[in-house]
Amino acid sequence: MTTKVTVISVENVKPSSPTPHHLRTHKLSFLDQLHPTIFSFVSLCYLKDDSSGQAKAAEALNKLKESLSKALTPFYPLAGRIQDDQLSIDCNDEGLYFSEARVNCNLSDFLREPDLDLLNHFYPCHPAKIQPYAGIHPVMIQVNVFDCSGIVLGFCLSHKILDGISTSAFLKGWAACAQGCFESVSPTFDATSLFPPSDKLPMGSITLLGRSMVRTGNCITRRFIFNAPAVAALKNKAAISSGVRHPSRIEVVSALIWKFAMSVAESIAGSRRPSILSHAVDLRRRMVPPLPEFSIGNLLWIPYTKCSAEEDTELHSLVLKLRETFTGIDADFVKKLQSGEGVEITCENVKEMAELYSKGPVDYYGFTSWSKFGIYDTDFGWGKPNWVGSHKISGPVFMNLIHIMETNEDDGIEAWITLDGTEMAMLLEDQEFLSFASVDPSPLL
Structure with missing residues (x-):
């Protein structure tokens, strides 16, 4: 049987609370400017008990969306849109790109011998053919649910705002919200004041x-x-x-x-x-x-x-x-x-x-x-994830x-x-x- 990844829904997950007007524009720093519009890809694989069934997977999916909405309140630029000039993000609360997909195999079978070509389909934008709309999204997420109810979270992350540690901070913040520890999530967006942008870069x-x-x-x-x-x-x-x-x-x-x-x-x-x-x-x-x-x-x-x-x-x-x-x-x-x-x-x-x-x-x-x-x-x-992957x-x-x-x-x-x-x-x-x-x-x- 050929393994297929079928996207069944796409939506924008919005922050649970609106972003204050004075935070509407997030200017990118000098260090952000040095990065072209490239993307990082990371996948988190979670094995789950076969006996839990698709009902438990649906429950997990709802939990992910609800907690993501809460996490986007402090991580508000990630729910915005990168401007055409690539120098700022319009923090307009339009929402983070969020898709759900079904994979017709067991996650344990995939992990026994990871197929990197298949892995690339776990991401919301395929690494070999980045969709034009990806350029405006700071973060895109695809939740892949397997027959066994195992889950792979696939992330497409714009290097215009997120480096590896920023990505880890976002994941930790989202997970904390999922576990009810919303008050522990307190990101800062001071890069622009620390490293002011410049119009003199070659x-x-x-x-x-x-x-x-x-x-x-x-x-x-x-x-x-x-x-x-x-x-x-x-x-x-x-x-x-x-x-x-x-x-x-x-x-x-x-x-x-x-x-x-x-x-x-x-x-x-x-x-x-x-x-x-x-x-x-x-x-x-x-x-x-x-x-x-x-x-x-x-x-x-x-x-x-x-x-x-x-x-x-x-x-x-x-x-x-x-x-x-x-x-x-x-x-x-x-x-x-x-x-x-x-x-x-x-x-x-x-x-x-x-x-x-x-x-x-x-x-x-x-x-x-x-x-x-x-x-x-x-x-x-x-x-915790059984495996953290990159991309081919x-x-x-x-x-x-x-x-x-x-x-x-x-x-x-x-x-x-x-x-x-x-x-x-x-x-x-x-x-x-x-x-x-x-x-x-x-x-x-």
Whole structure:
């Protein structure tokens, strides 16, 4: 039997209380401006007892809608519409896009061997063909109900207002409302006052630079799990050789993926090329004083790390490079961004990158991490998710992207890696790389 995802209803869920007039326009910050109209995708899978039946699923669906309406009162911009100029959100309470779908299989069957093509249909806008109307919605949600009454929540989230931590904050707030803890939900939307918008950003140059990082061909997305013992081994290996004190999970796993991605690219090209790794860094925890986790907006910076064709690509060397990059994003750096130097820093970064690309082919790898964000703690009253997924990237135009997720196992890492098909095939045959990672395992193991 062919598994089908059938959308049976679409509606707008509105805030339970109207947004005050003085909050009607939410201006986007300088950091929000730097993000193009791209979307994040995340799915939360909840196994439920077969005996609960569709009646219980209907009860859960009503609970989700009622609590979402309450959560949208403090998260009011998410029920608005992104303006054509991409500089503000009209907080008009038109409502958050909310669809319900039926899936004609059991969720446990899907989770035994996740089909990433099928997973993409759990989202309200398919990642391979974003609908035009998605560009005006800050958040879109699809609730997928399986034959067993299991539920998958699929989210399409605009990067114009939400980064990973903002997404986690929204999920925690919604779940708190579902459990009757409405008073504990108190998001702040201070990003614009902290990082005022600017009309001097070189958006044309940023767009051209972004296009130079795009590849053509057939890409493949695969899931790689680095369990706790593997991560511990990598941290120990990197610490002994590099002298980096207490390398983080993100540093060692990112360095390992970068190392082997460069290796397969070199094998195919026949020679080493310069390589660039960008990695999103949260600014909330690096400010003095730190911002609370419920601070909403793109409160992150995306620094890049270079590795020339002549430099060492051993794990410890790459970990050291990443540590130097990350430590450079400190409280003083954030103050420069806030003081108005952000435009100058952005222009200089764009200039440096453009000069590097002008000298010949460059391999680019974009990393983002949603680890330690607490998304696995999202409990609407029927337990925590059994799996938190991302999405499959497909099409003839793509970028080398690595989305790092947490796992439901302590200290594990789940990396969703998208590479050219030939490069991915070589990575899947590299026994040294696979000694640290398992490929596409079932989330139920």
